[in-house]
Amino acid sequence: MNNAEKRRLSPKVSLFLLASILVSFVAASTAPTPLYGIYQARWHFSPITTTVVFAIYAVAVLATLLTLGKLSDHVGRRPVLLVAIAVxxxxxxxxxxxxxxxxxxxARVVQGLxxxxxxxxxxxxxxxxxxxxGTLANSIAPGIGTGTGVLLSALLIQFLPAPTRLVYIVLxxxxxxxxxxxxLMPETVTPMKGALQSLRPExxxxxxxxxxxxxxxxxxxxxWALAGFFSALGPALVRALMYTSIVAGGLAVFVFALFGSITILLLRNAAARTVMLTGVAALILGMIITLVSVTTDSIAGFFVGLAFGGVGFGGGFQGSLKTVMPLVEAHERAGxxxxxxxxxxxxxxxxxxxxxxxxxxxxGLPRTANEYSVAVILLALVALLGLRRASKT
Structure with a gap:
């Protein structure tokens, strides 16, 4: 073993580093959420513009996944990650x-790329x-990133100067x-030919x-539809219900993400089907509670609904990965x-x-939240039917 290899990070440290990068990327994507109200007041745009600014990130992510999603299978993980961090x-x-x-x-387009x-x-x-x-880290990191990004941003906005800049400097x-x-991390895959061909969307x-x-x-x-709604409009909805500070709005997203992460940890050793059924059931219950809470202006009930929604997110996301990824060969994982x-x-x-x-x-926002809750319930019921059919085949 030469000196360069000795200086490489251990597998355990490398795994932690990679998980932290996923957390940072997701945190960076949600950090602007508490700032949208400030941006809106300064530049006078509507909630439609807010959601477009939020969602164009998803469009950029999709475009990049379709073209670059398999690139690291061919050129290695490290080069792709270094370029992604720079961008x-x-x-x-x-x-x-x-x-x-x-x-x-x-900014959102570049961030999505x-x-x-x-x-x-x-x-x-x-x-x-x-x-x-790795499956556990893939499941838990997005929730941690979502919650910490929004809450960190809200706290910095509330208590420190330069509210529209400081969180980005920290990141x-x-x-x-x-x-x-x-x-310093060792490469985890052997590069292979076909890098240019892998860029063809398919x-x-x-x-x-x-x-x-x-x-x-x-x-x-x-x-993820539920996560998108709470990340983009959740803080505004909390402020509409509570007439309170920006931190409370950030706390709403944090609670959602926290319960998602706790669910993933608690169910990490459960069977994939059990995890998914738990997630779907919690999702339905959480949306019913949210629907009632928004209708009755109950902020306590709204946070309970958020917690169940987080359980639904954690269980649904982790269960999905546990169902699919163990069946995939190493050279097919990134794709x-x-x-x-x-x-x-x-x-x-x-x-x-x-x-x-x-x-x-x-x-308006409360009515839209109710309609969104109903739509998520219907989606969850469709998913539940699919799971039941799969268990019979």
Whole structure:
């Protein structure tokens, strides 16, 4: 073993580093959420614009996943992650110097490109190191990132100066440290030919996982649709119900993410079907509670609904990964994981933009929240039927 190899990070440290990068990328995507109210007051745009700025990130992620999702299988995980971190840092610089909606849109697009490039590579690298722990980390990191990004941003806005810049500076420093970590991390896959050909967009699933993916797709769509709504409009809804500070709005997203992460930890050793059924049941119950709470202006009930929704997100997302990823060969991991995330981000972005339109043109935020809850319940019921049919075959 030469000196360069001795200086490489251990598998355990590498896995932690990769999980932290996924957390940072998701946190960076949700950090602007508490700031949308400030941006809206400064630049006078509607909730539709807010959701478009939010959701264009998902469009950029989708485009990148379709083209770069399998690239790390061919050139290695480390090169893709280093470039993705650099691009993510560029997006944060754009946020720092944002002067209007066009700048926000540009920042979100660049951010989405970075996230799309990193998602498949970082997820596959964790599975390369340890399949069981990698699956757990892939499941838990998005929830942690969602919650910490929004709450950190809200706290910095409330208590420290430079509210539209400080959170991005903090994230820049974190990403810089993580980039150094990637340089020190050993490569987890042997590069192979076909890198240019892998850039051609195609939806291709190994035969072994086609059936399982069809089963989990409605679950993934439903739980990420809920995550998208709460991330984009949850803080505004809490403020509408409570007439309170921006921190309470950030706390709503944090509670959702916290219960999702706790669920993943508690159910990490349960069978995939058990995890998914728990998630779908909690999702339905949480949306019913949310529906009643918004109708009756009960903020306590709303937070209870958020907690159950978080359980639904954690169970649905983890159960989906546990159902599909163990069936995938090592050289197929990045591509399959990217395809699953495509389903996630379609659910994350599209329904949220529709919700923003409804807020402006069909009755306001509380009514839209109720309609959204009903839609998620219906999606969850479709997923439940799919799970029951699968168990009979």
């Amino acid at each position: 993510q840092m560029i997006s944060l610089v754009i946020f720092i110097f944002a002067t209007g909606v066009p700048t926000l849109l540009a 970075a996230a799309g490039a990193a998602t498949g590579a970082v997820g596959a690298a964790m599975l390369d190191i340890n399949r069981a722990r 820049l420093v974190i990403l810089l440290i993580q980039g150094v970590g990637i340089v 939806i291709k699933l190994p035969r072994a996982v086609r059936g399982p993916v069809l089963i989990v797709a409605p679950v993934l769509f439903a739980v 399959v994981l990217s395809l699953l995330y495509i389903v996630c981000y379609v659910g994350f972005g599209l329904p949220t933009v529709i919700a923003g339109f409804l807020v402006v043109h069909a009755g």
